[in-house]
Amino acid sequence: MGGYSYDELGAIFAMQGFAGISLFSVLLLMALGLAIIFGQMGVINMAHGEFMAAGAYTTYLISSLTETYIPAFMPYYFVFSIAAAFLVAGTLGYLAEFILIRHLYKRPLDTLLATWGLSLIMQQSYRSIFGAREVSPTLPDWLMGAYPATDMIDIPINGMFVLGLTIFTTLAVFYLMFKSSWGLRVRATTQNRVMAGAVGINTKKIDRYTFALGCGIAGMAGAAFTTIASTGPTTGTLYIVDTFMVVVFGGAASLFGTIASAFSIAQAQSILEFFISGSMAKVFTLLTLVIILMFKPEGLFASKVRR
Amino acid sequence: MSFVYEKLFGDKKGLIGFCILAALILVVFPVMLDSFRLNLVGKYLTYAFAAVSLVLLWGYGGTLSLGQGIFFGIGGYAMAMFLKLEASSPENTAIQSTPGIPDFMDWNQITELPTFWIPFHSFTLTLIAILVVPTIFAYIIGAAMFKRRVGGVYFAIITQVISVILTVLIVGQQGLTGGINGITDLRTLNGWDITSDSAKNLFYFINCFLLLAVIIASRFILTSKFGRLLLAMRDKEDRVRFSGYDVANFKIFIFCFAAMISAIGGAMFTLQVGFMSPSFVGIVPSIEMVIFAAIGGRMSLIGAVYGTLLINFGKTAFSESFPELWLFLMGGLFIAVVMFFPNGLAGLWEDYGHHITKRFGFINKFFDKSENTADSVELEGSNS
Numbered sequence: 001m002g003g004y005s006y007d008e009l010g011a012i013f014a015m016q017g018f019a020g021i022s023l024f025s026v027l028l029l030m031a032l033g034l035a036i037i038f039g040q041m042g043v044i045n046m047a048h049g050e051f052m053a054a055g056a057y058t059t060y061l062i063s064s065l066t067e068t069y070i071p072a073f074m075p076y077y078f079v080f081s082i083a084a085a086f087l088v089a090g091t092l093g094y095l096a097e098f099i100l101i102r103h104l105y106k107r108p109l110d111t112l113l114a115t116w117g118l119s120l121i122m123q124q125s126y127r128s129i130f131g132a133r134e135v136s137p138t139l140p141d142w143l144m145g146a147y148p149a150t151d152m153i154d155i156p157i158n159g160m161f162v163l164g165l166t167i168f169t170t171l172a173v174f175y176l177m178f179k180s181s182w183g184l185r186v187r188a189t190t191q192n193r194v195m196a197g198a199v200g201i202n203t204k205k206i207d208r209y210t211f212a213l214g215c216g217i218a219g220m221a222g223a224a225f226t227t228i229a230s231t232g233p234t235t236g237t238l239y240i241v242d243t244f245m246v247v248v249f250g251g252a253a254s255l256f257g258t259i260a261s262a263f264s265i266a267q268a269q270s271i272l273e274f275f276i277s278g279s280m281a282k283v284f285t286l287l288t289l290v291i292i293l294m295f296k297p298e299g300l301f302a303s304k305v306r307r
Numbered sequence: 308m309s310f311v312y313e314k315l316f317g318d319k320k321g322l323i324g325f326c327i328l329a330a331l332i333l334v335v336f337p338v339m340l341d342s343f344r345l346n347l348v349g350k351y352l353t354y355a356f357a358a359v360s361l362v363l364l365w366g367y368g369g370t371l372s373l374g375q376g377i378f379f380g381i382g383g384y385a386m387a388m389f390l391k392l393e394a395s396s397p398e399n400t401a402i403q404s405t406p407g408i409p410d411f412m413d414w415n416q417i418t419e420l421p422t423f424w425i426p427f428h429s430f431t432l433t434l435i436a437i438l439v440v441p442t443i444f445a446y447i448i449g450a451a452m453f454k455r456r457v458g459g460v461y462f463a464i465i466t467q468v469i470s471v472i473l474t475v476l477i478v479g480q481q482g483l484t485g486g487i488n489g490i491t492d493l494r495t496l497n498g499w500d501i502t503s504d505s506a507k508n509l510f511y512f513i514n515c516f517l518l519l520a521v522i523i524a525s526r527f528i529l530t531s532k533f534g535r536l537l538l539a540m541r542d543k544e545d546r547v548r549f550s551g552y553d554v555a556n557f558k559i560f561i562f563c564f565a566a567m568i569s570a571i572g573g574a575m576f577t578l579q580v581g582f583m584s585p586s587f588v589g590i591v592p593s594i595e596m597v598i599f600a601a602i603g604g605r606m607s608l609i610g611a612v613y614g615t616l617l618i619n620f621g622k623t624a625f626s627e628s629f630p631e632l633w634l635f636l637m638g639g640l641f642i643a644v645v646m647f648f649p650n651g652l653a654g655l656w657e658d659y660g661h662h663i664t665k666r667f668g669f670i671n672k673f674f675d676k677s678e679n680t681a682d683s684v685e686l687e688g689s690n691s
Contacts, residue, residue, distance in 0.1 A: 044463070100642060112460075112463060116594055117639065117640065123634065237590070241471050283476050286475075294465075297456075
């Protein structure tokens, strides 16, 4: 790190830190969905990235429709597209659970293969519908640009917006899972399916909605994703491994662990990227995670749930 | 006599299956197909090594590795590095600014051969590396994971991440590894032209014999006491542990063995196809290897070979004529095999095969005989 003064280093860390916040937000939203699906339900959803892509494509679609038919609405469409992304991805997730996943709860390794098949189908659908080229929506003006905090530090506005969205979603998920009666039923079902059924919880319905919720949040991650990069048919696969690492590293059933690990992974990668090439940053981050997980397989914040 | 025979082939049915497979790949394909197609089949059969290794590891061991591409890649790269060094002799690379090093290194302003490339000047050391490096690597991963009782889903995810790391590393370090293009332009093996048809045909047969040998070796492992323990571990790991067995060491052994088999496949791949690239290391090829085993039947060594051939024939046929449909079909196959016939082709044969054999009296007679020696244990397709 020679050649940089302390001031410059501070600015670099701050800038890369803010750049990392966008990555953190997308990773966290993805991981929240996956933490629910994988951590709570035990389903290895390899198609999770494709649900994210579904959200991103929804945003793109709404953006181009708005641009063509009601240009006056452009400044506001993004907020609606987030909701739409949630609904579209959630509906797809609901269908996937109904058609596919519900038959496989007893065979977790097989859910991996089946959802991989699902992801292939979804990828090819995107390619057939939207073409192989990467697309990105026209962002409203207020999302563009940066706020100059000091001479050397610019804060990107889209990053802040996405961060706000992520915080809101995280709080909502936290409330839903740990404070609402629905969350109580979800957790009861996870911990002991048979007993939960015996006390009158409709476990099948709970499963379906839990899966749909996880996929819906992935869709929101997709909407957030459009602000930092363009979307292609295989975008989802780029993030799926990172997302799994976030969830596993954080401790599968711990929401707080997921947040902490998404933050550390995104920031480590973003800050390292400045000093070494992007690919080596990724190698270092992932390698560190693998080594830590070898010593601490249960993740950072292991839940005390009995299995 | 019968001892050896049961150890190596399972039972009479296993022997017949083995002979049919051997006849198919050693006689039928070479007679029916032209040199180009035969080379293609040879390429598919190298994947079958990985599929067979997954039958051992996943079907019998119950541990799903999404990282067989790692070992396939290490084997392939080791062979490719040797061939590349031979192809870039100082005479051949005289126009480079540094003669005697592979061309991609020269393009990336590397002036000296990196240390880890040096052993690959020797063919013997390369062969040793192909077998030993993946095994050691698998031992490290396996020991770290299984000793801490990490298994199942977590093992699958971690092996997958390692395959991603390796791919990113290979792509990123272009000067050392050839980057995304991989190691290409391989010409000779100890001075012998490997791009000619006769060489490719010879490699095809070597490949077949190695594959058959690997199947026999795997069968030997599965019919031994160790094979029984493997099945027992898959079904009730704790009970095996409480009986006093060191479960972790068994798992490490089978993981290392599977890694070695995959690496042999990778090395044969490089020899037959003439290049090696990171696209045979990462997530997608690793998962495809799993689906080869799954389609063939995760409990059937021979089925895995058929599964590999079938999927790859399908892939080639479809991507020539309907490239768009292929991914749909492949995705559908994944889902179908998991949901409707978890034992794959071998399972279908177990369930419905006797309907077919009944149609043909002479085969029927053949099979009747084998079924009369009923006390031989059926390992094929015995899933619980």
